[in-house]
Amino acid sequence: MPKSFSARAIVPVALAITGFVVVCCLLLYSVMKRDMTRDAMQHAANLAxxxxxxxxxxMLKSDRETLGNxxxxxxxxxxVEHVRIFNKKGTVMFSAASDELNHLVDKKEAGCIGCHSGPKPLTTLGKMEQARQFKNRKGVKVLAITAPIYNEPSCYTAPCHYHNESQKVLGTLDIGLSQEPLRKTLITLGERMAVFTLMILILTIGGVAALLRRSVFVPLQLLRSYAAELRGGSIDTPPPSLDGELKEVADTLHQTSRQLRESRSQRKQGDLPGS
Amino acid sequence: MTQNLENHLEETIDKSRDLDQLRKEIKSRIGRLQATANHGLWAMALFIALSTCALRDFSFFPSIPDEFQSMMGKPPSFNMISGALVLYSFSAIILTLSRMMGGSGEGSPFPHVLYLAAFYGFYHFAKGLDDNFWAVFAAGLTVLGLESYRIWTYSHDEIRKEQERLMELERKRAFWSEGEPR
Structure with missing residues (x-):
């Protein structure tokens, strides 16, 4: 157990302030990270x-060359890490990476399973459900969005090429954006918050410690030295200049020591004639 | 004369018995206080064990069936859980500091472990434990650290007082045993 008064006073204050500020900063960082990731998803969805x-x-004109371009x-x-369009069967029809063309997409992959988990695939998803995060083969963290290309009246009534009216989804656009800029921004934000937290902690704990030292510890130390001097026999030492309750204690000590000295001298005087 | 001596002897024996009884009571109180002083450390150890499970997103345990999860309904939003965590940390710190100020020995740290486990649970079901684990962990360390410190200082203060009482008792006992006729 800490024996000194200063340690007993500062430890709980420091622990309470440090802990609470750290909890608030961690939660704030988490909330900001979520908000920024949501914004990035929204941005990717808009781009898609x-x-x-x-x-x-x-597509309406069935102009494959322009589309590929x-x-x-x-x-x-x-x-942009990848961008591809695959048809209803999952075959990649257009892609920025030529080696992906005509390959089948795995329906169990993240981003596909959201619609293809059940026996019948879903045809509509919210913006956030369309997003997925993963590390690609190059080791880059990617935020990908899959946007379904719906069958519109102009598609199934177009003279150039014909789709069945009952077919709801014609294909899917898949675009993946690098999360590196977001990661860098979050690291910078985390570092700034850590510095800010540290500054607040130093200021708060330092301020409390300085106030306690000035108002309590130094006067207490003076009182302690005064009591030690009285105990050592220096009864004539004047009490230290203190304020408030500590002044009362110092005065009481001074008065008691004077009374003790007087009673001792009286006893000595009383003893002398008899001796 | 003989009667007086017998009375004095009986009184001395009674007092000696009372002192023995008192001594036993004080020693048992000291034992209880020493056990209480360690409650904070036990609670902290329990919380760290719980946090180790939470760090791995409770992957040791079997997952709850989907039917049960859908029966429980939608989990609260992250912001709601985080707001509740800030409110809980703030009120727990204030409560502990006020108990510390009042020199009260009331309260146990174990309910706090349960509250913190509930926060881990809420974040787990809301699928946000990865991002918020360290916040709950820091809150737990702060609340349990303060609570342990309060219980520890209170128990040691009380132990010191009991030990002073015991010393006083030993002095009285020595005094009475000196007065006994040999």
């Missing part, structure tokens, strides 16, 4: 929608 809308005319150009963009 933009690509689907940009390629719509080429658009997909390759999008795939060349910085931060």
């Amino acid at each position: 929608d933009t690509i689907v809308k940009s390629t719509r005319y080429a 658009i997909i390759r150009n999008v795939g060349d963009q910085q931060g």
